Amino acid sequence: MVHVEFTPHLSRFLACPPLDVEGPTVRAALDAVFSERPALKSYLVDDQDRLRKHVVLYVNDRPIGDRIGLSDGLSDGDRLFVFQALSGG
Amino acid sequence: MELHVATRKGLFVVRPGSNQPVGQPSFLGDPVTAVLHDRRDGTLYAALNLGHFGRKLHRSTDGGASWAELPAPAFDKVEGKEDGPSVSLVWTLEAGGDEQPGRLWAGTIPGALFRSDDHGESWQLVRSLWDLPQRKNWFGGGYDDPGIHSILVDPRDSRRVECGVSCGGVTISEDDGASWRQTGHGFVADYVPPEQASEPSTQDPHRVQACSANPNVQWCQHHSSVYRSTDGGDNWTELTEAKPSRFGFAVAAHPHDPETAWFVPGIKDERRVPVDGKLVVSRTRDGGKSFEILSNGLPTEPSFDLIYRHALDIDDTGECLAMGSTTGNLWISENGGDEWRLVSNFLPPVYQVSFA
Numbered sequence A: 001m002v003h004v005e006f007t008p009h010l011s012r013f014l015a016c017p018p019l020d021v022e023g024p025t026v027r028a029a030l031d032a033v034f035s036e037r038p039a040l041k042s043y044l045v046d047d048q049d050r051l052r053k054h055v056v057l058y059v060n061d062r063p064i065g066d067r068i069g070l071s072d073g074l075s076d077g078d079r080l081f082v083f084q085a086l087s088g089g
Numbered sequence B: 001m002e003l004h005v006a007t008r009k010g011l012f013v014v015r016p017g018s019n020q021p022v023g024q025p026s027f028l029g030d031p032v033t034a035v036l037h038d039r040r041d042g043t044l045y046a047a048l049n050l051g052h053f054g055r056k057l058h059r060s061t062d063g064g065a066s067w068a069e070l071p072a073p074a075f076d077k078v079e080g081k082e083d084g085p086s087v088s089l090v091w092t093l094e095a096g097g098d099e100q101p102g103r104l105w106a107g108t109i110p111g112a113l114f115r116s117d118d119h120g121e122s123w124q125l126v127r128s129l130w131d132l133p134q135r136k137n138w139f140g141g142g143y144d145d146p147g148i149h150s151i152l153v154d155p156r157d158s159r160r161v162e163c164g165v166s167c168g169g170v171t172i173s174e175d176d177g178a179s180w181r182q183t184g185h186g187f188v189a190d191y192v193p194p195e196q197a198s199e200p201s202t203q204d205p206h207r208v209q210a211c212s213a214n215p216n217v218q219w220c221q222h223h224s225s226v227y228r229s230t231d232g233g234d235n236w237t238e239l240t241e242a243k244p245s246r247f248g249f250a251v252a253a254h255p256h257d258p259e260t261a262w263f264v265p266g267i268k269d270e271r272r273v274p275v276d277g278k279l280v281v282s283r284t285r286d287g288g289k290s291f292e293i294l295s296n297g298l299p300t301e302p303s304f305d306l307i308y309r310h311a312l313d314i315d316d317t318g319e320c321l322a323m324g325s326t327t328g329n330l331w332i333s334e335n336g337g338d339e340w341r342l343v344s345n346f347l348p349p350v351y352q353v354s355f356a
Helices: A008-013 A026-038 A038-045 B131-136
Strands: A003-004 A020-021 A055-059 A079-084 B001-009 B010-014 B032-037 B046-051 B054-060 B066-069 B089-095 B104-109 B114-117 B146-154 B163-165 B168-175 B181-183 B205-209 B218-222 B225-231 B245-255 B260-264 B281-284 B292-294 B311-312 B321-324 B331-333 B341-344 B350-355
Touching: A003 A008, A003 A026, A008 A079, A020 A026, A026 A038, A038 B054, B001 B032, B001 B321, B010 B032, B032 B089, B046 B089, B046 B131, B089 B146, B114 B146, B146 B205, B146 B321, B163 B205, B168 B205, B205 B245, B218 B245, B245 B311, B260 B311, B311 B350, B321 B350
Parallel strands: A003 A079
Antiparallel strands: A003 A020, A055 A079, B001 B010, B001 B350, B032 B046, B046 B054, B054 B066, B089 B104, B104 B114, B104 B146, B146 B163, B163 B168, B168 B181, B205 B218, B218 B225, B245 B260, B260 B281, B281 B292, B311 B321, B321 B331, B331 B341
């Protein structure tokens, strides 16, 4: 399981407690998140499922390397952090 | 009459005569890019552009006391195409005709028109306009992508819908959006090669408004000048007497008198501030043959206020005007612009003012 946590900024708009999902990649993990929380999807990705420009993802202590394909691999026990970038606000 | 004021930091309601004319905003801290008071049923709609999390749409059925989020207009996902379109901004919202309950129109950046027939619960791209061949000529002005900022639903026939596009001229449908024609003949653009200056599909009408009582009469504040149409937006005539400049963004059309309209001129176009630092409103009452300068109650000291294209509105009487600026000033005139009263000079930058 991958543990997903969200920026508190999002809680201004909708409830976002952490959750655990299955997913071998960042994309798969996000798809699992959106499956459980469909209202969250448009906050993090655009109409073409591209990560929004001012959203940043970390796997454990590192930002993801593939912001377009979201192909970074995930392992059991990883933590995926969803932050707002320090821009665009 | 209530006035809704959409700003960079929330949606305010101004209630003339109240001890607190500007109350606490809805969506404090969030940019509100468009607001619509649907006169058919009193519903309010607000479009947001969250800095990090994209554009959003909210609806209130209790006058703004509470809001519920709705799906925002969005393009379908295009499989296998990395550069497929995505709505970055809902720029304008308009209600359909009285016989079309639930019908809403949304103009977006990039330049698309979306339609809802269920009070905003769902949205469909108006594919016929998106596929209009001339759309490939459209380009961004101010924003990176073109956008639809003016939607005019003909009060005589709701199936006639007109869009003003920056930069893409004017498009008109006579059949409820099933088909469109690119128009805007008579506009002259001074920002393209001379031989292209009259091409309708690359014009930049900053704002288009019609006289409600006679919708054939329309007014346009274009990037390059001020224009009037008497045939419902197909053909436009430049109003060369406009002063103190022909540049600006906003226009208000008198709802009953097709000879009267208001503009807010500025220095074109590299600076976008009032001419000589003096904010004024210009008014014509003879169909654009002449203009008078209105400044009573407007700043006497140097001013740097810009009035965005949606930030000038007029009420149904044709007497009460409201105007909000990029520097957070809000004025109201209750006598057709002869005198202006400052309501607040501490608002966030104003994107739209709209009488309920």
